Amino acid sequence: MSKAITIAQAQRYDAHTIDTVGIPSMVLMERAALATFNNLLNDDYDLNRVVVVAATGNNGGDGIAVARLLKIRNIDVSIYLLGNPDKATEQTQQQLKIARYYQIPFTSDLNDVINATTIIDAIFGVGLSRDVTGDFAAAINAINATDASTVAIDVPSGINADSGATLGVAVVADSTTTMAYNKVGLLTVNGKHHAGTVHVADIGVYAQDHVESIK
Numbered sequence: 001m002s003k004a005i006t007i008a009q010a011q012r013y014d015a016h017t018i019d020t021v022g023i024p025s026m027v028l029m030e031r032a033a034l035a036t037f038n039n040l041l042n043d044d045y046d047l048n049r050v051v052v053v054a055a056t057g058n059n060g061g062d063g064i065a066v067a068r069l070l071k072i073r074n075i076d077v078s079i080y081l082l083g084n085p086d087k088a089t090e091q092t093q094q095q096l097k098i099a100r101y102y103q104i105p106f107t108s109d110l111n112d113v114i115n116a117t118t119i120i121d122a123i124f125g126v127g128l129s130r131d132v133t134g135d136f137a138a139a140i141n142a143i144n145a146t147d148a149s150t151v152a153i154d155v156p157s158g159i160n161a162d163s164g165a166t167l168g169v170a171v172v173a174d175s176t177t178t179m180a181y182n183k184v185g186l187l188t189v190n191g192k193h194h195a196g197t198v199h200v201a202d203i204g205v206y207a208q209d210h211v212e213s214i215k
């Protein structure tokens with residue numbers, strides 16, 4: 001079985017890659033988005049109407065970058081944004097700026113989420129730190145109530161990536177593209193149920209210095 005890591009490990013490996021190795025955070029975010037996008041195409045989802053449901057952490061930034069990759073291929077995509085964009089992480093603010101450049105529509109109507117053919121779940125990843133309530137919970141309940149396919153980025157939102165427990169309410173995804181390594185919580189019964197098919201994406205973040213042999 002491939003390696004699975006904890007939240008603390010994911011955060012440590014990310015920080016090491018950015019601060020010590022020197023790969024910019026935006027590069028990792030772009031690789032995360034590309035991996036998610038490629039899995040989305042390979043898994044053959046109905047991309048007639050895609051809605052990216054994003055919050056303002058870096059998980060949201062990954063999703064907003066996926067929206068742009070879809071938009072430049074002329075796919076009908078919109079973004080349902082949760083939280084205050086002024087408080088978004090630096091990378092996510094940059095992704096929002098890029099999304100505005102490409103004139104990706106933003107919606108605040110949950111009916112657009114309900115009527116999507118495929119939903120990208122970019123609300124919370126390994127940064128989830130408490131029970132999901134309010135507008136965040138309403139969005140997750142809407143996602144789970146639709147017939148749309150649902151693709152989660154890194155972790156199904158609402159799942160604690162260490163324990164696999166549902167913190168209030170959590171997305172039930174058809175597939176999850178998780179970054180660098182699988183997460184220990186996604187190997188639990190509840191985690192597996194919420195994650196669906198798990199794709200592990202190589203985004204350039206490793207547990208230790210990494211050079212592959214091509215022999």
Ligand SMILES: NC(=O)C1=CN([C@@H]2O[C@H](COP(=O)(O)OP(=O)(O)OC[C@H]3O[C@@H](n4cnc5c(N)ncnc54)[C@H](O)[C@@H]3O)[C@@H](O)[C@H]2O)[C@@H](O)CC1
Binds near residue numbers: 032125
């Ligand atoms: N750090 C990095 O360089 C990378 C991060 N990546 C992505 O970024 C994610 C981690 O990003 P973040 O650390 O910004 O965390 P998240 O985007 O997972 O979420 C953290 C944000 O949500 C808020 N929050 C937590 N629980 C909440 C709740 N119950 N209700 C409302 N708000 C809540 C926090 O206050 C914080 O603002 C990963 O899962 C992955 O998807 C990838 O882009 C790859 C590289």
Ligand SMILES: [K+]
Binds near residue numbers: 121123125153154157
């Ligand atoms: K997510």
